[in-house]
Amino acid sequence: MSSTAISGSALALLERMLLIRAYEEKLIALSAGGQFPAVCSSFGQEAAAVGVVAALGAADQILTNHRSAGHLLARGADPGRMLAEVMGRVDGYCRGRSGSLHIAARELGVVLTSTIVGGELSLATGVALAQQTLGRRGLVACFFGDGAAGEGIFHESLNLAATWGLPILYVCENNQWQAYVHRRETMLGEHIAPWAQSLGVEAERVDGNDVFAVHAAAEAACERIRADGRPRLLELSTYRLRGHLEPDDPQAADAAELALWRERDPLRHCIATLLAGGHADAAGIERMSRAAHARIEAALAFAEASPYPAADELLADVYA
């Protein structure tokens, strides 16, 4: 992006990315210790989460997937309540019942983190129908990966959204990995956007590791959705820098491919852009990074102090 478009809000984007990275580094370290629940990270995909979520309004709704930490933190979720949830404590967003894999936060408009791959695509149409029917302004942002795009529900969801004219921003984070399998083993093409276009959903491919490019594309897509109420898809090309599950499992990653994407680390890209444009200095970025880590340490202390739910919560809230 042009340097003139970089402003104070660009630093806010970096700040969110640093917070997500610090949060997930902490989760990865805790998982490696063996006394912690297994988690799925979005390590390397921070620009996709931050760039899109920063383009959303307060009334917009979010449905996401098992790599949702970035989306939640970008939306302003409290890392302490997130860690409490991951650790099964009562102060978690879902009272410790969802763990890391299913966090919903109504107060933030986060309706669902689905760990059924494609579950977010399944519910997004209904959430958008409700927004439309009840005359609410917000659109629905639905985050999923290239793996979910291989599910039949991807086709069903986009087709219905296109046919009914539902205000959904589909965000495909094409991170090249589908759980334990590289994308090249599961589909002939490299991209998801043409599939959306074939269903009548306007789609755009963006460098998912360039937070400024993602943000600009998301703002433009949201504007178009708000104007005509029709769905759009953004395919964000990115890369999952960690294995499917923490503690990290040996990833059958091609070393050259991994090295290439490490070079393209979204934080590195963002920092380099800010430094080159003179919008930040190294010391200032170091201060931001330290502040992010300090915030995560405080969040962990909060989560560790939170009690486990009482046994009588086993049956709570199953039925209305």
Place this chain on the structure above:
Amino acid sequence: MTQNASINPSSLHHAVMSLSDALDTAIAEEMRRDPRVLMFGEGVATKRCALLDEFGAARVRNTPLAEAIIAGTAVGAAASGLRPIADLLFAPFLCYATDALVNSAGKLRFMSGGQFEFPLVTLAMSGGGWGVGAQHNHNLEAWFVHAPGLKVVMPSTPADARGLLKAAIRDDNPVLFFVDIGLLYQPGEVALDADIVPLGRARVVRAGTDVSLVAYGKSVGACLEAAAQLAAAGIEAEVIDLRTLKPLDTETVLASVRRSGRLIVVHEASQSCGVGAEVAARVAEHAWSALRAPIVRLCGPDAPVAASFPLEQAFAPQPAAIAAAAHRLCAREPAVAEVNV
């Protein structure tokens, strides 16, 4: 929507109508009562012209022939303030819809710590009657009884169908509403000014003290026929229509078995892990000392249903078999309980 209804001269508020028409009255009245109620599914707007005319295309919608997204859309809409009715047509099509219903609608109220509710109804038909074969006719209601967070209903009369559907639409939980194909066009008297029939309450259709026949769907009618045959032989059977399969009205069943000492559970669905197994287990757990004979289950076989009409009819338990089982149980004196307790 009640084209087939005829007015009963005894009351302007009573009509004789089919179960299908009774469901239509319930849907229309609930849509009138609550603007958040809407209905969609494959052919909904095509086949339910009266609903479309009255409520418009935004609330009465056709969908693609894609059960997974029909269900998913209903679940997402319910989480966000609407009260959808999704018509899945035939029960086996629920296999495509099961992810959204079981993994999301049934679980996410609990898993979100109570942040979201899922007030939705899915309609699905099953049971013999149309000779449509096993990919349209499969009584799989017990699958959903086993899943947490769902309610499951299967009525046997037009009046109950209407009252239970109204209750299901007003319920804040996801309800699977199964309609027995064989009963769809059977007429019955319906009180049009009647309120809801609450979910979770069985109905004692016929009182009797010698044996308890517990059933749902078309098997209730088979039990009533059997009871008439048994009465001629001096055996008074009590017939209980479960109506709601989850939550199950255990108390009504237990009270009956404590009086009669004998239980026969009857349903068209296959026997293994069926609703009858659950009823039998609860009676064995809580009314063992009242039993004077072993519990009997009369159910469909563990086999796909054939399309051929005679085979399809033979799949469901027949009145003669029910009566014969009751005769056997009533002949078992002295009380088995004296041996087992």
